Amino acid sequence: MNSKFIFKSILAVAVVTAASCKPELKTITPSKGSADFTRYIAVGNSLTSGFADGGLYLEGQQNAFPLMIGTQMQTVGGGTFSMPFFNANQADGSGYKKLSSFTATGDPVITDVPAQAVIGSANVPGFGTVPLFTKYAGDLNNYGVPGIRLNNITLTYYGNLNPYFERLLPNTSPANTTSYLSFVNAKPFTFFSMWLGNNDVLGYATGGAAVAADFPTDKALFTQLYNLAASTMIKGGAGGTGAKGVVATIPDVLSTPYFTTVTLKALLTAVQASAPTVQAIFIQPGTGAPRPATAEDYFLLPLKAANVIGKPNAAGLPYGLHPGNPVESKYVLDKAEAAVVADYTNSYNATIKSVAAANGLALVDANALLKVYGAGKVVNGAAVSAAYITGNLFSLDGIHLTPFGYAIVANEFIKSINSQYGSSIPTVDVTKYRGVKFP
């Protein structure tokens, strides 16, 4: 035999083999388990809508966690997941915050991107003026409405008060008469996610407990409404034959950058750079006389941007440095108020957990999840924490998540659904999503 021929043949076979063979991993066939994802709808507030950086805008909507879940559900028989997107020429939506630069001392300079989707305003009798956004009239799966509280979901006039809800409804303020709960149940669905309740305590906390109307929703009312919402949702909407679903606890806002970025220590350090003798920051607590702040009081993120510390008032007293000119209540959640936030959050979460268990719903403990990631965790090589701007988890408003953060949440929902219903919806690749955009 011609040995050259042998050599050549062997080499040719070897090279062809090498070029064609890929390593094989055991095949995975995604399955829907005992659930049906034909029409999945997402019910919730700003977190569900994709709100980020202090606004609702197209890019945030495109990174809404229910959209990630809905897209992944398509591998196990899920249908199209439609989002109420702002159109491309109104992509800035409600407007949002943007990181423009850093000062010489390293402080972030955050500017506002103006709204593009506001088309006017309506005067709602007895309430006031609300802005109007361009309507969205197409198919809808994500019903997330920024700002909605659980105790808003049965109000028939709520569609006139909340422009984010109004834009999804057929009528214009003040002519809307459909409650949120009725609206989401107007069409049949087979699966739902429901993440409500955050705003029932959030406004109280972010406003420094300074506005009486923001007081958290009554605990018993919360339980009653959560039961109503769950029992309504599992019927699967008008004409539906029942639905399965997933619900989530509400995060403890006190561990978000909105409350953890401006600290007593940071304020004192900044002041002492020019006035070394200053030893205290005076605050106006919710009740009682002004007093020096302690490490158990929370200063709010907007205090930093307001840049008021040390500014003398008419009497010449420096802001925050003298009991006669304390840091205003709206910038402080004092120790007692923080305890109220924690108490209501815990109570709501106990309700959510028990209602989920009673109705056989999958549960995401978003409170525990965001605490774990907020405390610092490495995700596929990327450090994640609740650090403002650099932590990758929270967006520029210090409360809502970045796309990276929403992807982590989406995966937690998927894991919870899979575990409850025996499905195997694939998770999303969190590293495909961004953190805060730097200049």
Add this chain to the structure above:
Amino acid sequence: MKKILLSFLLAVPILGYSQSYQVNLQGQKQTAMGGAGTGVALDEAAVFFNPGAVSFLKKNGVQAGGSAIFLKAAFRENGSNITEYTKEKLTVDPSVYAVFGNPNNRLRFGLGVYVPFGGAVHWDPNWTGKYTVTSLDLQAIYVQPTLSYKITDHIGIGAGFVYTNGKVDLKRGVPLTLNDGTSGTAQLKGHSNDFGWNAGIYVETVSGVTIGVTHRSQVTAQVKDGDAIFRVPQALQDGFPTKFNASLPLPATSSIGLGFYPSSKTIIAVDANWVHWSKYKVLAFDYNNNSRIPNTSSPRNYHDGGALRVGIQNMATERLALRLGAAYAFTPVGKGYVTPEVPDANRILLSAGLGYKASERFSIDLSFLYENVKSRNETNIETNLSGDFKTVAYIPGIALSYKW
């Protein structure tokens, strides 16, 4: 035919490790025999395999060869249904040996240039593990002048001084988002120049069995003032480093090998290698500017690794040698420490090859090595990257030799 072959060779990319980033492709005959060669005096590649056997080579010669490494690794994140593959990139692992001196004398000389450590792993720049690594190119070229001395007619010793020239080019994503929405990247590039040694003993026993024992020293590749190229947001750029120092152990290997000669036409070689990987504790980078990022120290905590190898050579005709081999290599990488830059696991190696003596002086050797790295489900303790890894490699090789 040649054109077809060439186009395949250029089109298919690869990277090759035989154990972590150690590459065991230093001689075509030995590669075809499962990588065994410590206990036999086969050819000029004994400069690498056992300097003590060099003085037993019957002729002087020079050989030059290379292996093309077609390596493909796959990763699937736990929970995901998407499998990601390394990109196709051809790496060639060359080796050149020369043996000279009077074959009738007890003292012989050798020179070897080979690449015992290297690798090229190229993932998609936007893959799931981008914040751990997107690409690694590593190559340590060893140059080894060697002396080999026959103490008696049946015992030879040899030793070589090793000069190592290393280069490394590591890229990964940085989890900071640029203004265009993409993430930052880092590239660490550097060179090293270091020294080591290689020594061995070769014994012909009265029973006819030959025995070899060798040790190649550790070389610690030190990169000084390597280039750290960070592409990060403009506003943060000043806080990032531009230079780095790092060191990487190229571990010592101790081997024992046996040669059996069941007939005048047949040689069976058996090797056991012990690779002192336990010196590789951390992969650390020290930067010249730490205002944005600290120095890093990633735990590796390798344990020693080993391999068992067996090969057979049969002279089918006067001119044609047929070779077969098999080996099993134990990974040095413990649970929790697998990284996508070296997705290592225990592996099976199967090999075959041909040697053709075109004339008294000129011959050609071909080898083909198949490596199957076991699949492994891992969660890295540092990065939390969690999923299934699987790697296979196809490694054809060729060497030409000239004897006198």
